[in-house]
Amino acid sequence: MEKKESLLFQVTITGLGGQGALLFGQLLAEAGATRFKNVSFFPQYATVMRGGESECTVTLSEEEIDSPLVFEPQTAVVMAAPQLKQFEKRVVSGGMIFIDSSVITEKIERRDVKVFYLPATRAATELGDTRVANLVFLGAYLAATEAIPIEAVEEILDKRFKGRIKETLLSLNKKALRAGAKLVIGKRED
Amino acid sequence: MAEWILSSGNEAAARGAIQAGCKYFFGYPITPQNEIAEFLSEELPKIGGVYLQSDGEGAAAYMLFGGALTGQRVMTATSSPGFSLMHEAISHMAMVEAPAVIIEVMRLGPGAGTGGQQGQTDYRQMTKGGGHGAYRNIVLAPYTVQEIFDFTQLAFYLADKYRILVIVATDFILGRMTERVNLRSLNFPPLPAKDWALKGKDQKDGKSDHHMSALVFGGIPEFFQHQTEKHQRIIEEETRVENYQAENARLIIIAYGSTARAARRAVNIARKNGLEVGLLRPITLWPFPKEAIKKAASRAEKVLVVEDSPGELVEDVEAAVLEQVPVHLLGIWARHHSGPSGLIYPERIFQEIKALI
Amino acid sequence: MDRQLIYGKPGLLTGPSLHHCPGCHYGIILGVLFEVIEELDIGGRAIAVTGGGCTARWARYLDIDTTGGIHGPGPAIASAIKRIYPESIVFVAQGDGEQGAIGLGYFMNSALRAEKITIMGFNNACFGTTGGQMAPTTLLGMKTSTSPLGRNPQTEGFPFHAPELIATIKGTAYAARVSVHTSANRQRAKAALKTAFQKQIDGVGFSLVEFIAACPPNWHLSPGDCLKFIEEKMLVEFPLGDFKNVDTIDYSMPVF
Numbered sequence: 001m002e003k004k005e006s007l008l009f010q011v012t013i014t015g016l017g018g019q020g021a022l023l024f025g026q027l028l029a030e031a032g033a034t035r036f037k038n039v040s041f042f043p044q045y046a047t048v049m050r051g052g053e054s055e056c057t058v059t060l061s062e063e064e065i066d067s068p069l070v071f072e073p074q075t076a077v078v079m080a081a082p083q084l085k086q087f088e089k090r091v092v093s094g095g096m097i098f099i100d101s102s103v104i105t106e107k108i109e110r111r112d113v114k115v116f117y118l119p120a121t122r123a124a125t126e127l128g129d130t131r132v133a134n135l136v137f138l139g140a141y142l143a144a145t146e147a148i149p150i151e152a153v154e155e156i157l158d159k160r161f162k163g164r165i166k167e168t169l170l171s172l173n174k175k176a177l178r179a180g181a182k183l184v185i186g187k188r189e190d
Numbered sequence: 191m192a193e194w195i196l197s198s199g200n201e202a203a204a205r206g207a208i209q210a211g212c213k214y215f216f217g218y219p220i221t222p223q224n225e226i227a228e229f230l231s232e233e234l235p236k237i238g239g240v241y242l243q244s245d246g247e248g249a250a251a252y253m254l255f256g257g258a259l260t261g262q263r264v265m266t267a268t269s270s271p272g273f274s275l276m277h278e279a280i281s282h283m284a285m286v287e288a289p290a291v292i293i294e295v296m297r298l299g300p301g302a303g304t305g306g307q308q309g310q311t312d313y314r315q316m317t318k319g320g321g322h323g324a325y326r327n328i329v330l331a332p333y334t335v336q337e338i339f340d341f342t343q344l345a346f347y348l349a350d351k352y353r354i355l356v357i358v359a360t361d362f363i364l365g366r367m368t369e370r371v372n373l374r375s376l377n378f379p380p381l382p383a384k385d386w387a388l389k390g391k392d393q394k395d396g397k398s399d400h401h402m403s404a405l406v407f408g409g410i411p412e413f414f415q416h417q418t419e420k421h422q423r424i425i426e427e428e429t430r431v432e433n434y435q436a437e438n439a440r441l442i443i444i445a446y447g448s449t450a451r452a453a454r455r456a457v458n459i460a461r462k463n464g465l466e467v468g469l470l471r472p473i474t475l476w477p478f479p480k481e482a483i484k485k486a487a488s489r490a491e492k493v494l495v496v497e498d499s500p501g502e503l504v505e506d507v508e509a510a511v512l513e514q515v516p517v518h519l520l521g522i523w524a525r526h527h528s529g530p531s532g533l534i535y536p537e538r539i540f541q542e543i544k545a546l547i
Numbered sequence: 548m549d550r551q552l553i554y555g556k557p558g559l560l561t562g563p564s565l566h567h568c569p570g571c572h573y574g575i576i577l578g579v580l581f582e583v584i585e586e587l588d589i590g591g592r593a594i595a596v597t598g599g600g601c602t603a604r605w606a607r608y609l610d611i612d613t614t615g616g617i618h619g620p621g622p623a624i625a626s627a628i629k630r631i632y633p634e635s636i637v638f639v640a641q642g643d644g645e646q647g648a649i650g651l652g653y654f655m656n657s658a659l660r661a662e663k664i665t666i667m668g669f670n671n672a673c674f675g676t677t678g679g680q681m682a683p684t685t686l687l688g689m690k691t692s693t694s695p696l697g698r699n700p701q702t703e704g705f706p707f708h709a710p711e712l713i714a715t716i717k718g719t720a721y722a723a724r725v726s727v728h729t730s731a732n733r734q735r736a737k738a739a740l741k742t743a744f745q746k747q748i749d750g751v752g753f754s755l756v757e758f759i760a761a762c763p764p765n766w767h768l769s770p771g772d773c774l775k776f777i778e779e780k781m782l783v784e785f786p787l788g789d790f791k792n793v794d795t796i797d798y799s800m801p802v803f
Contacts, residue, residue, distance in 0.1 A: 026368075029196060029368055030196055033196050033370055037370075038369075038370065039196065039368075039369060039370055040367060040368065040369045041196075041367065041368035041369075042363065042366065042367040042368075043366050043367075044366075044531050044533075053531070055531075065369070066451065066454045066455035066458050066536075067451045067452045067454060067455035067536045068363070068367045068369070068451065069363065069451075069452060069533060069535060069536070070455070070535065070536065070537075071526060071535035071536065071537040071538065072537055214627070214630070214631055216627065240630045240631065242626065242627065242630055244623065244656075245623075245652055245653065245655075245656035245659075245660075246652065248620070248623075248652075248653075249620070249623040249652070249653055249656065250623075252616060252620035252623035252624050252627075252653070253623050253624070253626060253627035254627070255614075255616065255620075255624055255627075256596070256614070256623065256624035256625065256626070256627035256628045257627040257628070257630075257631055259614050259624075259628070260627075260628055260631045260632060262631050264627070264631075278618060278620075279616070279620065282616055282617075286614065388594050388612040388613075388614060388628065389594075389612065389632055389635065390591055390592035390593065390594060390611075390612060390632070390634075390635045390636075391590065391591045391592075391610075391611060391612060392591030392592055393592075396591075398609075398610050398611050398612050398613070399612050399613075400606050400607055400612075400613045400614070401606075401613070401614040402597075402603070402606040402607065402613070402614065402615055403603075
């Protein structure tokens with residue numbers, strides 16, 4: 001598992017339009033920029049507003065980031081079934097894959113990657129809104145990698161959304177982050 | 191005081207324009223440049239400027255033409271199909287030497303293409319003219335968000351220095367990617383006064399200016415002589431290229447823009463694997479760094495051009511290398527899948543390096 | 548006997564002569580324009596945008612700031628100039644082909660954006676410069692070099708009426724059609740152009756004056772017969788007069 005002293009964190013988040021893969025990436029990038037010298041965020045999504053596959057890659061690094069796009073990321077967060085097979089192949093050996101086990105039943109065959117089967121959608125639904133599954137994943141990612149503290153993301157949430165959305169929605173997002181972290185801590189081996 | 195922010199490439203282009211003192215933007219929606227127009231439609235009115243939404247890219251380019259002739263700094267932004275629509279006006283701007291800046295956020299393919307996804311298929315159109323009449327535009331090709339911010343400022347300086355249109359060539363990847371940007375104001379040498387600008391005679395001690403076809407109203411050889419001399423001066427003074435570990439490389443990669451980022455990573459991977467590979471990155475696509483490439487090729491064994499295109503940059507590279515060494519192309523076929531969101535990844539470039547070296 | 552100058556070259560005319568064909572009305576219209584600019588005293592802040600075709604060289608006849616472009620982009624160019632220098636007086640001189648065909652989009656959209664600019668449109672029922680081909684304003688049945696059997700509405704549609712169309716747009720302050728084929732009409736044309744510029748000076752809205760103009764070589768008529776043709780044919784299809792003339796436009800914006 002990656003440790004805090006690692007100079008590089010790199011994650012690709014993939015889902016369907018509307019699942020919030022991009023927001024995951026934006027929050028991580030913005031929060032990461034307060035802790036890391038270099039940050040890149042590269043989103044890929046269909047031209048139209050809804051429905052297509054949606055994906056982004058975030059890199060946090062103390063060193064220069066040569067390329068914002070990487071074919072073989074350290075970590076993949078897979079929020080929808082269609083992208084699983086592709087990312088099972090792409091993640092580097094020794095990397096991590098996060099899978100939404102509430103919507104994806106398939107299992108990863110590779111043995112050289114650490115896999116987190118997390119019921120993110122179910123956890124989000126229990127919190128009151130399916131749409132915060134992305135924040136559940138972000139919390140889980142941060143707990144598993146310790147790339148940056150969860151508080152750094154909470155600060156960004158406050159900065160972006162305080163006064164613009166309902167206080168209950170803001171606190172729901174924060175709860176989702178914490179819930180995600182808990183899901184992982186229960187599964188950590190160390 | 192320099193200030194750091196996280197910015198997308200598109201937003202950086204818009205911010206760079208404001209930093210350069212551009213207060214007038216003529217927009218028309220097209221993916222993937224919309225963030226530029228959206229940002230400026232909000233910001234320009236705050237600084238006493240104007241965001242004017244045109245009735246199409248053809249109109250936007252003519253607004254750019256009119257705006258440039260007022261002597262103010264003006265800009266438009268577009269993506270490939272819209273860029274095609276602009277070319278009558280672009281050609282006309284070359285005729286009257288109207289200085290302005292266009293941000294071209296390329297998208298793939300002829301026609302509607304992918305409807306707005308990644309591609310580098312406008313190289314010829316940007317560098318060879320695109321419109322009629324044997325003219326030139328300066329084309330700057332940034333490859334980081336910081337460079338997009340900086341080069342947009344540089345573009346305005348060069349436009350005014352030479353009375354020429356400057357195109358800042360980005361693409362889907364560069365427009366969308368977000369990085370840290372130092373919002374620094376670049377300092378440039380003083381520029382000549384725009385004593386030719388249209389602003390009404392009262393503003394110019396009664397002098398009137400006329401910006402029409404120099405060919406109808408002036409000498410034809412003189413016009414082209416003047417243009418050619420100007421282009422020669424630009425070639426001599428403004429050609430820019432980045433050399434990344436290409437000094438003693440056996441294999442030299444040549445790539446620009448987003449693809450050069452992927453190539454840079456491929457070079458890093460190759461060097462870690464003990465392979466002597468370097469990157470020569472044209473920063474100005476026109477003027478093309480022909481001499482630098484010719485010289486580098488004479489010391490290398492092979493040249494590999496990487497571009498997200500069926501092969502346009504490679505033509506200029508071949509013309510520069512002059513058959514000293516073999517020139518290979520890793521083109522659009524190197525994408526990771528055949529769908530519209532396919533990309534050329536660094537890992538794929540590294541594979542090609544291994545195959546060639 | 549003391550000699551007195553009663554008529555001279557307009558002060559804003561740069562050169563000694565014009566390139567227009569004998570019997571062409573563009574020279575008369577240019578004279579009207581000079582008088583209006585001088586009487587309104589706007590020469591120092593006027594910027595002219597000419598077109599392709601026979602207005603192209605006007606950019607060199609006028610001792611005011613000028614530019615222009617072929618294929619009808621004048622209204623787009625003028626829009627940008629006016630937005631950047633709102634105190635300037637910006638006008639476009641364009642032909643009917645530019646206005647009704649290739650540049651219809653620029654023209655209509657500048658009116659739709661309620662640009663505070665003035666358009667002078669020239670209707671001579673054909674493409675003059677290129678050799679008398681069919682234009683949007685060509686009369687039904689009229690023979691041109693690209694409608695050798697006469698313009699047929701079934702296949703070529705009906706003549707284009709710019710002022711009538713522009714009058715329907717809310718941002719239009721003034722839309723008129725005039726002619727200069729008689730002395731009285733010339734006076735009316737001058738008054739109309741003056742009104743159009745005044746609308747711009749007052750910031751009311753978009754203004755258009757369409758001028759009917761003879762094109763003797765392409766109409767294959769003598770200059771004298773052209774006047775008759777205007778009276779008997781052109782004015783039947785293209786009635787003269789003001790189609791819209793308002794001093795205020797409601798620019799209030801609902802809040803959403």
